[in-house]
Structure formats: C-alpha cells, structure tokens
Amino acid sequence: MTVVRNEVITLPTGLGDAPSSVDLAAAEEFLRMFHDAHPEAGPLGQRLTQVRTEIADTGTYRHTPQELAYGARVALRDSGWCTSGVPWRRLKVRDLRGLRNAAAVAAECVQHLRLSTNNGQIQPLVTVFAPDGPNSPGPCVWNEQLVRYAGYRDANGKVLGDPRYAEFTDAVSRMGWKAPTQRGRFDHLPLVVETAHEGPKLFTVPRDVIQEVPLEHPELPWFVELGLRWHAVPVISNMRLVIGGITYPAAPFNSWFVGAEIGTRSLADEGAYAVAREVAERLGLDVRSERTLWRDRATIELNRAVLHSFDAAQVTITDHHAEALHRLAWLRSRQRAGGNRPAFRVDAVTAQRARLGTPARFTVTGSEERAAERTEAHGSRLAALLHKRLGA
Structure with a gap:
C-alpha cells in the first residue's frame, strides 16, 4: 500500500482552533456528486437547502448514513490505497x-x-469516528497503523525491532508504556x-486480536530460523477522511497487504528490519559489492517467503x-476534476506524530484536564462498557 497524496495543512493545536465553518462550496459539490450516483436519495434541491440552513445556523452539517458510506467508499477508491480485488x-x-x-x-x-x-479472509472496512466541528474537534489516532512493532535503541544506537518506530517507542515509554520484560523484534506498540x-491516552491492543503469519520459504528449510x-x-489509522468539507x-x-510492502519495504529495507544481508549470506552470495x-x-x-507463508496460512x-x-487501470480511470472530492489525506505533522510520537494535536489546560476527569467519571454507559471490554 502506497501513499499517493501527501499535502501539508495546518492542524488544530487547541480547543478553539477547529475550523470555524464548513466550506459550503465543498458541501454542495459533494451533495451533487452523491445525488448523481444515487437519484433514489430524493430531490437534490431540498437537501441543498437543508444543508445550507444547517451550516448557516451551526457552522457545519451532518452527513446522512448513506452520504457518509458513499463518501468513504469513493475516498478509498480514488486514494490509490484500495488494493486490487x-x-x-x-x-x-x-x-x-x-x-x-x-x-x-x-x-x-x-x-x-x-x-x-476475519480469520484470515481479510474484510475491507472503514470505521468513522466523530468529525471536527466548529467547537468540538474530533479524536485522532497517532499510530500509522493499528499494529506496529516497537524499536528499542541501545546506547550504541543499535535497534532491536523496527527502527522506523524507535522514536515512537521512546515517546510512548515516556508516556507510561511498559515494554515486555523479554524484549523482542516483534513487540506490539500500544495505540495512542x-x-x-482528554489529551493523548495509551491503550494496549489485546494479543488475541492480532493475527500474525510466521514466515517460511517454499524451498529453503533454514529460512524459519530467521x-x-x-x-x-494493514489498518491505516492516522489519515483523515474529508467528505464534502467535513473532516x-x-x-x-484497511484493504489487504501487497507482498512487497512486507518483504521489500519492511524486511529487506536497510531503514527497517534490514534482513536482506543475512538472507544473502545464508544463500552464499557475494555481499562485498552491490554490483553482484x-x-x-x-x-x-x-518476497517469495511472504507470499508463500500468507497463502499457506490462508490469509x-x-x-x-x-x-x-490494478494501479495502471486506476490511473487510467481516476477522476481528476474537482478539488473537493472525498479523500483520505495525510499531512506532514500527522506523519511525524506516527513516527516520532510528537507533537500532540491538542494542548490541554489544567481546567480542561479537570473537566475531562469529570467527563470520564460521569461518562456514558457505552464508553464504560467499551473501556472494560478493552481491558485498559
């Protein structure tokens, strides 16, 4: 899976920094697009009048469930993240x-x-949480994906685990995360x-929810020793969904993995697990020069091992x-007109937060912390049940 859009925006830094009002032109463009695709949704004019009034009164509007689902689907289709099939x-x-x-x-x-x-039969999903509003910015997830592996840097700069997330590992450790007593190369990072x-909060992802595939090679028995x-x-968790002016x-x-995302970018790459040299030495190759x-x-x-192992595990x-x-077909048919089409987007600050664990999106004052404590103490029964189920 590859990012194809990386625009820089200004993110809110406090409670008062959410957008003051939804862009009416963006809302109207999306609604016309939705009604063109769904004429059964009713008169466009009536919906436009309703949304204009809602934005004038509140600074924002609420998508119908059908509009939300359509916008999310189009955003995933047009983003380039939607894998073949x-x-x-x-x-x-x-x-x-x-x-x-x-x-x-x-x-x-x-x-x-x-x-x-889904027991290995991966089900593509989108889960949409509360949006940014004029006075109530929505929540965000710091992690790049829901499952990422820790990177532990020693005094000499050597990393055990995934070096791409060494700084994030340090950041969540300072926030109170406790690494396993026996540190390994594939320890799961917490969600932030x-x-x-409330500010940033840490949550452990239950181990039994994370399915992993041990890698073996179809022809090299020693490969399992690695x-x-x-x-x-791959559940992408730090991109914002923008539909009709609402963020x-x-x-x-998620969709599902492309094998090279694991084999090439995560395992072979020198900036990640960097196991290509070890594999080459096991194969008896001459590693003294790149020209070999x-x-x-x-x-x-x-990459052969990744595809073979996932197939063997029926994932x-x-x-x-x-x-x-698939990408060539997507590029040929991609809708390019209009800057207000639904989209999944990532910005420089959000990408930095996913790798470095900083900066926080919001600045929480002392009074806001006390208000958050009261909110948590008197929160909804649903939140309490969900909190209990998570085991946090």
Missing part, C-alpha cells in the same frame, strides 16, 4: 460518529481489527488516541505484479 461499492463502513472519548475510540479500533482480520478533552513474522492486516480525523481503514546484485536476489526470496494477500496492473 477490493469491491469498493460493497465496502463496509462502520458509522461511529457518536464516539469522542478515547477509551471508546480505542475499543472500536480493536473491534475494527477483529472484524477486518488523543482527544481535545524468526520472521508479520501481522495479517473526520479518525477514520481507520545480492540485495536484489535476497529481496526476491524474502488474503496480493503480489506487486497484480497490484501494478
């Missing part, structure tokens, strides 16, 4: 716009992971969910050749 028109959209508390958001992120895993009234594995579902800062979504192409040959075997995956054909 995903039936975007039937993509399931979980409408959880009523959830703003961190514990409830974290619990439903866990539920998203459980539902999408931030809300305007002890490699990877999680089954949903927490809208986790040892790295290419090792990476091919890593949905696609290969980069099938994905390349």
Whole structure:
C-alpha cells in the first residue's frame, strides 16, 4: 500500500482552533456528486437547502448514513490505497460518529481489527469516528497503523525491532508504556488516541486480536530460523477522511497487504528490519559489492517467503505484479476534476506524530484536564462498557 497524496495543512493545536465553518462550496459539490450516483436519495434541491440552513445556523452539517458510506467508499477508491480485488461499492463502513472519548475510540479500533482480520479472509472496512466541528474537534489516532512493532535503541544506537518506530517507542515509554520484560523484534506498540478533552491516552491492543503469519520459504528449510513474522492486516489509522468539507480525523481503514510492502519495504529495507544481508549470506552470495546484485536476489526470496507463508496460512494477500496492473487501470480511470472530492489525506505533522510520537494535536489546560476527569467519571454507559471490554 502506497501513499499517493501527501499535502501539508495546518492542524488544530487547541480547543478553539477547529475550523470555524464548513466550506459550503465543498458541501454542495459533494451533495451533487452523491445525488448523481444515487437519484433514489430524493430531490437534490431540498437537501441543498437543508444543508445550507444547517451550516448557516451551526457552522457545519451532518452527513446522512448513506452520504457518509458513499463518501468513504469513493475516498478509498480514488486514494490509490484500495488494493486490487477490493469491491469498493460493497465496502463496509462502520458509522461511529457518536464516539469522542478515547477509551471508546480505542475499543472500536480493536473491534475494527477483529472484524477486518476475519480469520484470515481479510474484510475491507472503514470505521468513522466523530468529525471536527466548529467547537468540538474530533479524536485522532497517532499510530500509522493499528499494529506496529516497537524499536528499542541501545546506547550504541543499535535497534532491536523496527527502527522506523524507535522514536515512537521512546515517546510512548515516556508516556507510561511498559515494554515486555523479554524484549523482542516483534513487540506490539500500544495505540495512542488523543482527544481535545482528554489529551493523548495509551491503550494496549489485546494479543488475541492480532493475527500474525510466521514466515517460511517454499524451498529453503533454514529460512524459519530467521524468526520472521508479520501481522495479517494493514489498518491505516492516522489519515483523515474529508467528505464534502467535513473532516473526520479518525477514520481507520484497511484493504489487504501487497507482498512487497512486507518483504521489500519492511524486511529487506536497510531503514527497517534490514534482513536482506543475512538472507544473502545464508544463500552464499557475494555481499562485498552491490554490483553482484545480492540485495536484489535476497529481496526476491524474502518476497517469495511472504507470499508463500500468507497463502499457506490462508490469509488474503496480493503480489506487486497484480497490484501494478490494478494501479495502471486506476490511473487510467481516476477522476481528476474537482478539488473537493472525498479523500483520505495525510499531512506532514500527522506523519511525524506516527513516527516520532510528537507533537500532540491538542494542548490541554489544567481546567480542561479537570473537566475531562469529570467527563470520564460521569461518562456514558457505552464508553464504560467499551473501556472494560478493552481491558485498559
């Protein structure tokens, strides 16, 4: 899965910094698009009048469930993240716009992971939480994906685990996360969910919800000795969903892995697990010069192992050749007109937060912390039940 859009925006830094009003032109463009696709939804003029009045009165408006589902599906289809074979028109959209508390958001992120895993038959999903409003910014998830592996840096700068998340690991450790006593290469990082009234909160993802695939090679018996594995579902969790001028800062979504995302980018790459050299040495290749192409040959075997292992475990995956054909078809048919089409977007600050664990999206004052404590103490029964189910 590859980011194809990376625009820089200004994010809210406090409770008063949410957008003052929804862009009416963006709302109207989306509603026309929706009604063109769904004439059974009723008169467009009537809906436009309703939304104009709502924006004039409140500064925002609320999508109908049908509008939300359509917008999320189009955003995933047009984003380039939708891997080949995903039936975007039937993509399931979980409408959880009523959830703003961190514990409830974290619990439903866990539920998203459980539902999408589906015993290996990966189910594409989008879960949409509360949007940004004029006076009530929505929650956000710091993590790049719901499942990421910790990186532990020692005094010499050497990293055990995933070096891409070494700084994030340090950040959550300072926030109170306790690493396992026996640190390993594939320790699961906690979720960080931030809300305007609570600040950032840590939540453990239950181990039994995370399906992982141990990697083996179809022809190399020694490959299992490398002890490699990877999680089954790529749930992107830090991209904002924008539909008709409304921003949903927490809208986790998934399709399924492209094998090269694991084999090439996560395992072979020198900036990640960097196991290509070890594989090459095991293969007896000459690693003294890049001109021998040892790295290419090792990476091919890593990708073969990933595809073979996922297939053997009956976990949905696609290969980069099938994905390349899909991308070419997508580029040919991609809708390019109009800057207000539904989209999943990531900005520089959000991407930094996912890797470094900083900066926080909101600044919570002492009075806001006390208000948050009262809110949590007297929160809804649903949030309490979800919090209990998560075990946080």
